Amino acid sequence: MGVQDTRRKLDPLFDPASLAIVGASPDSWYSSRITEHLTSYGYDGDLYLVNPNRESAWDRRCYDAVSDLPEVVDLVVVVVPREHVVDVVRESGELGVPAALVITTGFSEADERGAELEAELEATAAEYAINVAGPNCIGLANTQAGTVLTGICSREPEPGNIGLASQSGALSFATFFENAADEDTHFSHIVSTGNEVDQSLADYVEYMAADPDVAVICTYIEGVTEPRRFIEVARETVATGTPVLAVKVGSSDVAQAAAESHTGSLTGNDAVWDAAFGQAGIERVPDIPDLTTRAQAHAAFDPPDSRRVCIASTSGGLATLLADLAEERGLDLPQLADETETALLEMDDLLTFGELHNPVDIRAQGAEILPDVAAALFADDGFDAYVFGIGLSAVDEDADVIADHLLEVAEMTDDPVIFLWTGRREPADLDDPQPYERIRAEYPLFYEPTKSIDALASLVRFDEARDRLVGRPPFELGEGSASDLPSDSTLTWSRATALLEDYGVDLPATRSATSSEEAARYASGIGTPVVMKVDSPDVAHRNRIGAVRVGVDSPAEAQRAYEEIVANVFEHDADATIESVLVQEMVEGGVEALVGASQDPNLGPVVTLGSGGTQVEALQDTTHLVAPFGKGDAYGALDRTDIPARFEHEFGPGASLDSLANLITKVGNLVAKRRDVVELDLNPVMVRPERSMCVDAFVRTD
16 A cells, blocks of 8 residues: 555544544533543534434534434544444445544453454444444544544643554553653654554554654554554555654464474564564564653654764763663764864863763763863764763752753754753742753653663664665565475475475485385495484474484494384384484584474464574574565574574684575575474574585474
């Protein structure tokens, strides 16, 4: 869907030229609040009231039905008992009303009857192509258009440039909006998504991303009804220049993972969401205050050109703390240029001695000449972002001077400048506004060191994510290939390797022996030493039952190993099916890696990678990718593991991991196309600069 299509689709919901409140009544707390907000907060479209039980309300005529209105409205706001909601939406759809906002509760979140009504509502929305928001939502607001359609709002929203889509109704207005307004932070759009019977979180993000006045989009997520579409919409949003921030609570349904494979035991649903967010450039934040403070920075600043940051503070201790926080988040703190240090040391009013470094301790007196200090730092070409930490009172007479200086500094550069003011904010004299309030009315102001640095780091991460995503193929999952594999089975080696070879996975030379004499002959042909292991659909972990022999160094030993392996399997399971005993080229040297895959019930095919071998669970060095993906994503995932460090230690700096990145990408393509493969475990993969070879494979089908 293009930008204009998206705008046309939901403009009637967010910017209706006319609307009707169905169920409007002064006796209804919620509908009365919505009506009063519309009339008092400046909605200038045509407003109609529908209530067959009243002749008038708020000095306006009440119509008996939507069909009695003098025009076909853009939007119906439905606040009627749940038994009547479907009829109202159907009537509206028949008339050609393009959108409905269903406030009414009592649907699938309530009981079985509610679930039935919700299914009817969904079918009605589809039949009449009416865009339905909700049900079970507390409304929405478009501050740019003056449309406030909620009862949970204690003050008139001021226009801003932060979009918010929240799957928690109460949090959207009672918490996000109110807390942000207290800090002079304002939203462009706020929407409570409700049960998402028709319009989903992805639709709202797509709509806000198409608005040039929206600088950043915040989301509060409990569960995503269209996971892959949401991820793709967010990816496109970030790639085209709008940050997406998310608080994601809870976890998706537990995956149907086999305890038999390493991958099944390592793939956690929350980790998969982290992977999907990372691939799409969505920044996951831990809590509501983090969401709004980081959004403030995105709304105010373009990202810096680099990670190079200068920190200056009136407190040496605060400066050091900020520097530690910055380095923990991967920000760089270059030293001051010589001329910058000299300029600062020569300032008579700056009580510094000897030398200055980054972070810069300007002491309390530095606040009195802050514009001069800032000018010297801004002239230094070594920095692209700045943090000024003020560890002084934010409310006394001196604070008025500091506030003036901070506002002056804010106008001196186009680079991001983060202001942190940690001093007192509860004055004895309640004059309004206080000095710190004057700052935040015009400019982001932070009170906690961690949140100030997190906000700056968020700007940097967004810029890097945007650059990484530009030109990437869509995050879409095509039709799966027709299956030629046995269903609900653990594949034998011959079946598994045929599948892997189809996707270009590198495998060692292997022969299948059905007698000890064949094992001896194959060992001689391949060349000892060899590895021998059972090929049986009934044995998942060969090592655990003695069904593997490594370093078999003669044909005679191969003959004995065959007999021992078969005996151990039957001791473990007398009814086990043994296809053969594999005689395999022994791959020596290299770094052991795990490359696995599974099918997440929400996000679909997911690849897991990390350090491999027999200690994979103990190492817990794994990360994930949602398939399909490109080699760039594979490299990004590798950097989140210990594999590059281990590889460099083994083969030296500069050794290429390209063969492993290629293998990871091939596995992603395999599980994206062969979705009957519900679990795949290549462990170990022996990684060397010239090749990455899979020496063992577990594959299970649906």
